Amino acid sequence: MDCEHIRSLFTACQDREISPPDLLAFEAHLAACPHCAREWQDFRKTLRLLQEMRPLPVPSDLLPGIHEKLGQRRGKTRLQELLQRFFPPLPTTAASLAAAALAVMVLIKTHDVSGPETSVLAPSAPIARVEPLDAQEPSLTMPVSVGQPAGDDAGFLPYAAISRPPFPFLLKREATESDLLAAWHDQVAAMGIEGPLGGPSSAPDIVVKVHHLSPEGMDWLHRRIDREGRWQTRGDSRDRFLVLVDPGELSAFYELLQRQHLPFSVHSSPVFERDARKPLLVSVRP
Amino acid sequence: MLKDEAAELVKAFRQGDAQAFNRLVALYQGKVYNLAYSYVKDQEEARDLAQDIFVTVYRSLPGLKDPAKFSSWLYQTAINHCRNRYRRLQRRGFFETQSLDDEESPLQLASGESLEKNIEEQQTASILRAELAKMPEAEKEILILRDLQGLSYEEISETLQVPLGTVKSKLNRARLALKQRLRHLL
Incomplete structure (x- = not known):
């Protein structure tokens, strides 16, 4: 030795x-x-x-402080106040839709290392449909539309938009990143898109867009997620922050947004060498 | 055992025993508070942080699948809180205004101990904490979990979600790095 x-x-x-x-x-x-x-x-x-370092004595007001904070957070007035302050009111139609069901659109971007946009079908607008949360689990073989990134998405690779399924599917506790990937690969394979879509190099990270959210609202949401303490956050930009979410907790993350009645859409973007134990990198943008 | 007691309390809490949560806090408050302090090095902040951790625990406890895993789950929650708070405070320049003098609590003199010995211990503790604070996050965390919190390799593996072998090799590297930093004290 x-x-x-x-x-x-x-x-x-x-x-x-x-x-x-x-x-x-x-x-x-x-x-x-x-x-x-x-x-x-x-x-x-x-x-x-x-x-041998001695532990510090616990402050005597630790437990009363916990109960005080729990009491504050049980009250809805403050939350309602914050929501009113930070989230501009939705148009009536959108608001009623959001109340009845969350409009969720999952846009899954394909990763094509052989060259950009060579295998993309004709551009079309992404489709969003409102699905009741208690809807029967949708079939994962439904049609997919493929679109060309535009506007805010212009910097991304072309995407395949799964038009109906994801929310009830992803909301299930047991849904994991591999479920998402399997659904994605099935859909893309069904469309006959060529390119290196399978394999470990094409696993997506997630981009969650929270609609109708002001910069102050983004700040608030960042702090809220931070305070939840379930996931790590990164970055403090006003228009984007990152959350590291365990794949198995993706649905819990969506639940948090849902609890705040925030309409959001979910995109994915490519990441390399994803390990099943590594957390998803969730980028939250308004 | 602490873990068994915690699992029973988690079950009781889920069955509506409101006092069970208080007993869980009593069981773990020392560990959580000290974990928080090792990140923020300020008693007010550590108290606030520990309270936030327990608030999250209270709200998330119904979602815990296996009560026997409470301890690892609590540490995961606590570590996430601590990392986030540390980064937020760092961005605000909080640590730049801290001095070594206000790091430690007022002298906790146990009966039969000399004041000199106590002061020396606290000075050593201050230096140790300061050196720990300067270490890279991954090294610092594994030292805190193993050598300050007394977690087993398996618990650290679950908490940090890294393989057992990685825990062992990282722990060795972290301990060697700390030794190097404390060379002047040894």
């Missing part, structure tokens, strides 16, 4: 996770190498200092 390998065993040795043969070799090396022996002593002293 060389010195570097010995140092890689410090934690295993300290925490008694080392195998007997490794322990013998470890001890033999330390006996013959004063430098490593000194390092090992310093290592142990460092941990002793760290582990």
